Amino acid sequence: MTISSLVPRMTRICGPGNVVTDPLELRTYECDGLTSHRATPALVVLPSDADQVAAVVRECAAAGIPFVARGSGTGLSGGAVPREDGVLIVMSKMRRVLEVDPVARRAIVEPGVTNLAVTQAAAPHGLFYAPDPSSQVVCSVGGNVAENSGGAHCLKHGFTVNHVTGLEVVTPSGELTWLGDGTGVPLGYDLLGAFTGSEGTLGIATKVVVKLTVAPQVVHLVLAGYATLADGGRAVSDIIAAGIVPAAIEMMDALSIEAAEAAVACGYPQGAGAVLLVELDGPAAEVEAELATVMKLIEAAGATEVRTADDPAQRFAIWKGRKAAFAAVGRLAPAYIVQDGVVPRTALGDVLARISALSASSGIRVANVFHAGDGNLHPLVLYNDAVPGEAERAEEVSGAILDACIEYGGSITGEHGVGVDKSRYMPRMFSDDDLDTMQLLRCAFDPASLCNPGKVFPTPRLCGEVPGHRRAPHPAVVAGQAAVSREGDPPHPPMEIF
Amino acid sequence: MSARVSAAKAGKALAAACDNVRPGAADDAVGAVVPSFVAAPSSTAQASALLRACAEHDLAVLPRGSGSRLSWGVPPARCDVVVDMLRMGAVIEHAAGDLVARVQAGARMADVASALATAGQEIALDVPGPATIGGVLADALAGPRRLRYGTPRDLLIGITVVRADGTVAHSGGKVVKNVAGYDIGKLFTGSAGTLGLITEATFRLHPRPAARAWVTARVQGTAPEVTTMAAAMVAAAANSPLVASAVELDRPAPGGPISVGVLLEGSADGVAARAREMEGLLGSLAQVPVSVAAPPDWWAGIPTVEGGAAEHTLMRVSFWVSRLGGVLDAIDAAARETGLRPAVGGSAGAGLLYVTLPGGAPGEAVARFAGRVRAAIPAGRGSAAVLAAPEAVRGALAGTAGLAGTAGLAGTAGLAGTAGLAGSVPGLALMRAVKDQFDPGHRMAPGRLTWA
Numbered sequence: 001m002t003i004s005s006l007v008p009r010m011t012r013i014c015g016p017g018n019v020v021t022d023p024l025e026l027r028t029y030e031c032d033g034l035t036s037h038r039a040t041p042a043l044v045v046l047p048s049d050a051d052q053v054a055a056v057v058r059e060c061a062a063a064g065i066p067f068v069a070r071g072s073g074t075g076l077s078g079g080a081v082p083r084e085d086g087v088l089i090v091m092s093k094m095r096r097v098l099e100v101d102p103v104a105r106r107a108i109v110e111p112g113v114t115n116l117a118v119t120q121a122a123a124p125h126g127l128f129y130a131p132d133p134s135s136q137v138v139c140s141v142g143g144n145v146a147e148n149s150g151g152a153h154c155l156k157h158g159f160t161v162n163h164v165t166g167l168e169v170v171t172p173s174g175e176l177t178w179l180g181d182g183t184g185v186p187l188g189y190d191l192l193g194a195f196t197g198s199e200g201t202l203g204i205a206t207k208v209v210v211k212l213t214v215a216p217q218v219v220h221l222v223l224a225g226y227a228t229l230a231d232g233g234r235a236v237s238d239i240i241a242a243g244i245v246p247a248a249i250e251m252m253d254a255l256s257i258e259a260a261e262a263a264v265a266c267g268y269p270q271g272a273g274a275v276l277l278v279e280l281d282g283p284a285a286e287v288e289a290e291l292a293t294v295m296k297l298i299e300a301a302g303a304t305e306v307r308t309a310d311d312p313a314q315r316f317a318i319w320k321g322r323k324a325a326f327a328a329v330g331r332l333a334p335a336y337i338v339q340d341g342v343v344p345r346t347a348l349g350d351v352l353a354r355i356s357a358l359s360a361s362s363g364i365r366v367a368n369v370f371h372a373g374d375g376n377l378h379p380l381v382l383y384n385d386a387v388p389g390e391a392e393r394a395e396e397v398s399g400a401i402l403d404a405c406i407e408y409g410g411s412i413t414g415e416h417g418v419g420v421d422k423s424r425y426m427p428r429m430f431s432d433d434d435l436d437t438m439q440l441l442r443c444a445f446d447p448a449s450l451c452n453p454g455k456v457f458p459t460p461r462l463c464g465e466v467p468g469h470r471r472a473p474h475p476a477v478v479a480g481q482a483a484v485s486r487e488g489d490p491p492h493p494p495m496e497i498f
Numbered sequence: 499m500s501a502r503v504s505a506a507k508a509g510k511a512l513a514a515a516c517d518n519v520r521p522g523a524a525d526d527a528v529g530a531v532v533p534s535f536v537a538a539p540s541s542t543a544q545a546s547a548l549l550r551a552c553a554e555h556d557l558a559v560l561p562r563g564s565g566s567r568l569s570w571g572v573p574p575a576r577c578d579v580v581v582d583m584l585r586m587g588a589v590i591e592h593a594a595g596d597l598v599a600r601v602q603a604g605a606r607m608a609d610v611a612s613a614l615a616t617a618g619q620e621i622a623l624d625v626p627g628p629a630t631i632g633g634v635l636a637d638a639l640a641g642p643r644r645l646r647y648g649t650p651r652d653l654l655i656g657i658t659v660v661r662a663d664g665t666v667a668h669s670g671g672k673v674v675k676n677v678a679g680y681d682i683g684k685l686f687t688g689s690a691g692t693l694g695l696i697t698e699a700t701f702r703l704h705p706r707p708a709a710r711a712w713v714t715a716r717v718q719g720t721a722p723e724v725t726t727m728a729a730a731m732v733a734a735a736a737n738s739p740l741v742a743s744a745v746e747l748d749r750p751a752p753g754g755p756i757s758v759g760v761l762l763e764g765s766a767d768g769v770a771a772r773a774r775e776m777e778g779l780l781g782s783l784a785q786v787p788v789s790v791a792a793p794p795d796w797w798a799g800i801p802t803v804e805g806g807a808a809e810h811t812l813m814r815v816s817f818w819v820s821r822l823g824g825v826l827d828a829i830d831a832a833a834r835e836t837g838l839r840p841a842v843g844g845s846a847g848a849g850l851l852y853v854t855l856p857g858g859a860p861g862e863a864v865a866r867f868a869g870r871v872r873a874a875i876p877a878g879r880g881s882a883a884v885l886a887a888p889e890a891v892r893g894a895l896a897g898t899a900g901l902a903g904t905a906g907l908a909g910t911a912g913l914a915g916t917a918g919l920a921g922s923v924p925g926l927a928l929m930r931a932v933k934d935q936f937d938p939g940h941r942m943a944p945g946r947l948t949w950a
Contacts, residue, residue: 103733104818104849126739148677159675161684162652166878171928178924183849183880184649185816186638186688187923188947189932193651193684197677217739237595243618243705283740285771286764342673346595375596376675414675422678429678430668437659437667438680444931456679463935 001063003042003087010045010087013055018093020044029088032073032080033135036337037420041068041082046090050168050176050206053089057204058174060087066450069204071111071140076338077419079146079199079455089204091142097121098207105212106165106182111142111205115149118210127212130157133415134323145205148197150415152248152322153279155373157213159415161196166209169195172202172451182209194441199417200452202445216281219247220291221315224276224298225269225305229253229368232274233349235301236372239278240345242297244290248279249373255332256325256367256380263328266321269305276303276372277322279315325369326380332367333382335391337398341405342414345375354404355379364390364397376414377405403428418456426458436461505534508555508578512537515547518585526580528560529573529889538582542658542666542697545581549695550664552579558941559662561691563604563630567637569808570886571690575945581695583632589613590698591672597703598655598672603632603696619703622647624744624799632696638688641799642744642761645736645848647704650687656700657683659693662937666697674702685932691943693936707763710743711773712797715780715788718755722827727784728756728846729823734779735760736819736847740772745847748796749826752833752840756826759794760847796843801852809857811864811887815871817880819849828874829853835870836863849880861894868895878924 011019020026021043030038047053060067066086073080082088095112102125109118115136118129132151133139139149144160145167157163166180180192195202226232232251239246252260252275257268268275278294280287291308298306309315329336343351352368355377359366367380379401383394402412402425412418412425426435435457443463445451453460512519512535522533534557539545552559558576562568563583583604591600594617601610608627614620624641625634633639635657640649647653656670659682669682686693713735717727728747735758736745744761758780762772773790781788801812817825826842833840838859844851853871855864864887872882884895923929933940933947 101818101820103737103820105737106818126737148681150675154675158648158652159677161681162648175927177928178878179928181816181878181880181924182818183816184644185814185850185881187881187883188688188926189693189929190638190651190684190688191925191928191932193687194681196681198680214737214739214741216741240595240597243708245705283764283768283772285775286741286768289765289768342675344593344596344598344673346593371675374675375673409672411671411673411676411678413678414673415677417677418679426679429671433665434667434669435679437661437665437682438669440935441680441682441685441932444935445928 001065003065003085006043006059006063006065006087009059010043010056013052013059014045014047018046018048020046029070029073029082029090032070032075032078034076034078034081034419034421037078037081039082039084041088042085044088044090046093048093050170053204053206054170054174054176056087056089057170057172060450061172061174061448064448064450066453068452069142069146069200071143071146072114072138074135074139075143075147075417075419076340077147077413077417077421079417079419079452081420083453091140091204094206100125102127102212105214106209107212108207108209109141111140111145111208113141115139115141115144122212126215128215129163129210130213131160131163134326141208141210142205145196145208146198146200147415147417150376152250152371155249155371156245156247156281161193163211164192164196164208165211167192167195167205168207169203169205172446172448176206180209184211199419199456201442201455203451216283218284218287218310219279219281219315220287221309221318222278222291222294222298223268223307223309223318224278224303225272226274226276226301226303228273229352230349231302232276233352233372235276235298235303237346238297238301239294240373242293244293246278246294246373247281248277249371250277250322251275251368251370251372252322252325253368255365256329256369257321259328259332259367260321260325262331264320264324266317266324268321272304277318322369326378329367329380329382333365333384335383335385337381337383337394339377339379339381339398339401340413340416341377341379341402341410343375343377343405343408343410345373347408347410348372348375351377351404351408355401358397358400362393362397364394366397371414374414375410399425420455423456423458426456504555508557509535511551511555512548512579515551516544522580528568528577531573531577533560533577533580535578536580536582538585540585542660545660545695545697546664546666548581549660549662552941553663553939556939556941558944559695560943561632561636561695563633564606564628566626566628566802567633572892572945574943583630586697592617593672594619596672598674598700599703600656600672600698600700601631602698603630603635605631607631607634614703615706618706620706621653621701622704623650623653626800626802631699635687635696635699636690639800642746642797642845644845644850645745646741646743651684653701654683654687654699655702657686657696658698659686660695660697662694662939662942670700672700690946692933692947694942709766709769710761710763711769711790712793713760713762713773713776713780713788713790714794715758715784715786716755717758717784717786721753721830724756725823725826725830727786728758729826731758731780731783732822732846733819734783735776738776738779740776740779742776742847744845746797747843747846747851748794749842750796752830757794757796758846759797798843801843801854809888811855811859811891812885813853813855813868813871813882814885815851815853815875815880815882817849817875819847821875821880822846824874825851825871828871832867832870836867838863838867840867857888859891861891864891865894
């Protein structure tokens with residue numbers, strides 16, 4: 001069955017006006033937040049409820065047509081890059097907050113609800129939704145589930161997986177099933193925990209039961225300027241060593257401060273080599289004491305300027321710079337690669353020095369914004385694609401940064417996901433056996449390999465095969481449908497690079 | 499080939515793989531099944547060779563740590579080899595500056611706790627000291643502080659497992675923020691050894707608090723005021739910005755008084771101030787005695803069914819906290835209807851209670867009791883699972899087809915089930931598919947989470 005013959009069936013399921021076939025309109029869905037990877041889907045559908053999603057997936061399954069789910073399209077690893085031979089299932093019409101139970105501290109929301117909208121629904125009850133990616137005004141909860149999104153406050157409050165207690169999902173064969181029941185007490189395997197963060201490859205979430213957090217009695221934000229990143233890093237180490245777990249610890253380097261200032265006039269300390277943000281939240285009786293200790297340590301590490309804020313408006317103004325940082329570096333260069341590597345916090349100083357050296361030797365500027373508390377770096381590798389060779393050098397610097405993260409015992413991605421962007425690095429972090437084992441899970445959920453195929457893993461595992469018992473080349477390799485990645489191979493070309 | 503010859507061949511293969519293999523003895527029995535061999539690997543590499551040998555000889559494998567919960571659930575259908583993990587008890591790495599620790603699966607929680615305490619840190623799980631890391635993960639055990647810190651899956655950041663065919667696999671890593679690849683660690687947490695053998699685990703740590711205080715209230719009187727009052731106190735404490743680490747409930751006798759206990763942790767001054775505030779909060783809800791002190795004597799955590807408790811039936815009830823009052827009333831009603839005398843206690847503020855029914859309870863009565871409690875939990879919003887029960891009771895529960903939600907069988911987290919033990923399990927078909935991928939030969943802890 002061809003895609004075009006699916007159109008009338010999809011129209012019957014989703015309703016006219018909710019199936020996109022016009023070529024120009026289709027192109028508007030060709031990428032997510034990772035604009036370097038694009039592919040125009042063959043068909044786009046916009047279902048309105050879980051039954052429609054299930055019916056759409058059943059049609060795809062019956063026809064053997066791959067499908068990709070898309071939330072708000074803000075992802076940074078290309079998880080929602082469509083298949084040119086497949087259907088893109090856009091979840092943004094499913095954006096109702098279905099239920100809020102403040103006594104149980106649970107809410108049930110459709111996956112298209114934005115992250116911030118969950119907090120807004122919870123706020124009248126003195127509650128909020130803790131995982132807060134910087135894109136929270138736009139990004140969808142369904143997308144958060146797919147990527148196991150974090151945000152600045154996940155150091156203390158955890159990630160999406162710690163705040164999702166139940167999911168209604170459509171399996172890749174088109175059945176509706178629940179994973180978990182909202183209590184956080186599992187029956188059988190924790191498929192809920194395995195599904196969250198699986199980047200849309202194991203099914204499509206159609207309802208999300210989230211845990212809501214009690215709004216803290218007090219919140220204090222401290223902004224400190226330092227001459228160097230090393231000085232700021234010392235303050236962070238001292239704070240952690242004092243047994244304090246701040247709600248957030250963020251750092252920005254000179255280049256990213258410059259960009260943020262130009263973009264949103266956040267008023268960060270002029271000429272600072274580094275800016276540190278430390279946010280404390282909790283019961284007043286604890287936070288006041290923690291604040292005193294934090295201030296002492298921040299000064300002792302050599303802060304050139306210190307400001308504090310304890311009311312929401314002042315705190316928002318200070319956070320503005322940090323939250324605008326990614327978008328702001330667009331002013332410094334026509335193009336950039338944003339990385340998402342993680343290193344053990346104690347290795348941050350060394351890795352930042354490595355990045356600095358890489359930048360110097362390659363002539364490629366790197367702006368650093370990072371979650372200093374948990375070692376999650378966001379190096380923004382800046383380049384001008386109009387200059388010959390610069391894009392390639394930026395790619396090399398980017399890869400070298402990830403290699404450094406792995407070398408120091410970290411990860412290639414802390415919150416953005418692997419998607420298409422980093423699948424070629426997976427073999428640097430995991431062995432063939434590790435990847436093979438992960439893909440057993442995929443085979444259990446999606447034996448036909450139709451659900452967001454080509455993401456996360458560099459080489460698909462054909463389900464049912466026994467690894468290592470093959471002498472002839474695999475039929476899929478012969479047919480050009482799969483390739484065996486080895487160290488030193490050039491990276492797989494993405495769908496299209498602009 | 500005779501059974502004796504194949505057993506000898508198997509024994510030789512196991513001995514070649516692992517340097518500590520002995521025949522199973524009576525006290526290695528799990529239920530009525532005595533394993534042919536007990537093998538204790540000293541490393542992941544040995545465990546891998548061991549499981550490969552088991553695969554080659556079609557041997558059924560049961561991992562064992564402290565063995566304290568082997569009697570839970572249903573005995574395994576087959577058990578040829580018990581893999582004793584106690585030789586793998588090291589804390590491999592403690593990166594205090596990163597608040598991360600990597601430990602071997604056979605390490606006892608108490609030993610790990612004292613090693614981490616030297617740097618003022620802990621794995622924030624209140625589980626029995628003798629339990630092993632692997633056992634805690636396999637059964638997804640968590641105590642009172644689950645309210646604030648979560649359960650093992652929330653603290654686990656990396657894992658090393660050995661699959662049924664001997665393949666060694668890792669997922670996660672040594673950093674808390676890590677979304678690279680699928681989270682096999684979460685998949686294995688609560689899997690009761692049915693997907694493979696856990697050999698190493700890496701956890702995120704928390705600083706040990708400087709001070710702790712318990713605020714306890716005791717509610718007594720007539721139903722339904724008692725349960726309504728207790729439920730209101732639990733909710734108020736759990737949802738308070740004073741940030742309770744735990745909110746527990748104790749009701750040792752049906753229809754009797756209910757105690758609510760709130761644990762606060764933090765700095766000495768901070769805890770003192772918050773305890774006074776919590777005292778005022780609970781006191782404002784009812785005219786009942788409220789005290790601030792050391793832990794109440796019932797502050798236990800996870801009930802055991804060892805020794806004298808071996809004939810008890812242990813149920814775990816989970817629910818949305820807004821339904822706590824209804825659940826307590828249902829337990830009372832079930833007690834009246836069946837004549838059983840349940841002892842109730844647990845992490846009410848986190849939506850979990852344990853119900854212990856004394857030994858000697860007729861199986862049919864326990865089955866009715868479980869059904870009555872299940873009926874009070876809205877569909878898909880909780881469960882009432884029997885974790886441990888004597889054989890006669892298990893038999894009665896298996897016969898109650900009407901309690902099963904899916905055709906055939908269901909399981910409880912970490913602990914075996916047959917039709918009646920858990921009721922319906924969401925996602926059961928997917929779980930079967932996962933099991934078939936990881937253990938196509940169905941040799942890992944067969945029957946512990948029954949599918950067939």
